[in-house]
Amino acid sequence: MLTQVAEGVLVHQSEFVQSNAVVVQGGSGVLLVDPGLTGAELECLADDLAGLGQPVVAAFSTHPDWDHVLWHPRLGEAPRYATALGAATMRDQLADPATKVRIAEHLPPEIHGQVPMDLLGLLIGLPDGTTELPWDGPVVRIVEHRGHAPGHAALWIEDRGVLVAGDMLSDVLVPMLDTDDDADPVEDYLAGLRLLDAVAGVAAVVVPGHGSVGGAGQVRERIDQDRAYVQALRDGEEPDDPRIGPSAQDGWDWVVGVHEWQVQQLRDRSGARPSSA
Template sequence: MATSAVYATTSSLVVGDDGTTLVVDPGVTAGEVAGLGAAVVRRGWRPVAVWSTHGHWDHVLDGHGVRGLPRWRAGGPVAHESRWVEERSRERDDDAALAAVLAAHPQDAPADVVPVPPVPFPHAPGTDRLDWPGPEVAVVPHAAHAPDHGALVVVHAGVLLCGDMLSDREVPLLDDASADPVGDYRDGLELLAAAVEQFGVSVVVPGHGSPGDRDELDRRLDADRTYLDDLVTGRSDDPRLADPWVADAHAAQLAALHR
């Protein structure tokens, strides 16, 4: 796992015994993506595909070391490149720290990311797996945070790569284009919780923030459920709101839900 200077965005590598490597959410600056690719080469690993946990701008980046690889995501609608540019520009305008980082460290354009064909998981009826030559990886699609969100479970390692969920830094950030953003997020949390039990997950790696063990994973599930309850009632004392950026996002969500 590597952590970006932008929003503590995480990139993860799933590596097989023969060096076959799946790159998950490469980002965020061009230098960081290139550094990730260089680290793979130094270790003698062989990247074969890239997984984007969802279509937001900081999770679909191209760059040296991953350019030309198959790019996969879960099903559901994904933002067009023009939406990507608009989304990134809006966040940059609202966040001076982000603007400074992106001004100093350019990015490559987003890659063309396509839905991965579902392949039944032989040991877990009703669950799909990633069709690739590395370790068994289960796919957990849902519509929390983004309509095309797809978490991964690295089965033999008991690791959940959950994208923009279960963060120790960010409260649940809803999909403001959804007809039922809170309901979609609740459903997403329950799907992740079910996968945790089904596959005996012992480690969580969020899309932003720090990894955690099983106790921390359970704590984050409870914290995110509580945050959603509090959001509906109009008040929250979640400690993650101490971050000004997170507090602003929370205020916008409150305003959208209670207008």
């Protein structure tokens, strides 16, 4: 089911981790961001778009994680863009034939065997430094930053006041730092949040990769919440964060495990790092 969140902007939510696909209506069809998860959901999305009479004319993946790079034949053959680094990272991963097998094997039980893998990750990298998505529709600005994943980008649809945040600004997931590929994920994450700060005053809607869509007041609130969490990690303090507190929504207690794992990762890294003078 597509839900309108702003004029010409609709969201299709997956049951799995409340993953949000975003549809932006343009002149000759729609832009589709991070299409979604299971085969049944992708078919449902394709049905909804057919109902609107709107073909997919362009797509964008916010970052090269499996849940953001899926596709279904019924969505057609539009170019699927990502940042240059995002697409290159995906291409490197797929160069190893074991990657898809590993992703499929590690899918959580509730979606195991239900995620179409054939067209996973076939992305076109936009030239480095591209600031606007090439398509026939409202201007979509690409806000690239490190911190969560290589080549991660938020999209800012200024005319509609919509910030598509990728895997940031979630009300259910704490910031997940890229402790694998990023030399300084904490500072990079904070720098990414500063980039989003620039639109916080004017954005009317924020669509996170996972979680609920937020209204105007929540853009600033979520940026501040993510920043406080990352700063607490940096400073070795226990974050006072509702997403990992006793009030966390039912079924989301595993986020505490993610948090504890990150604390450990950062601790291991700082221990392994040669002491700086």
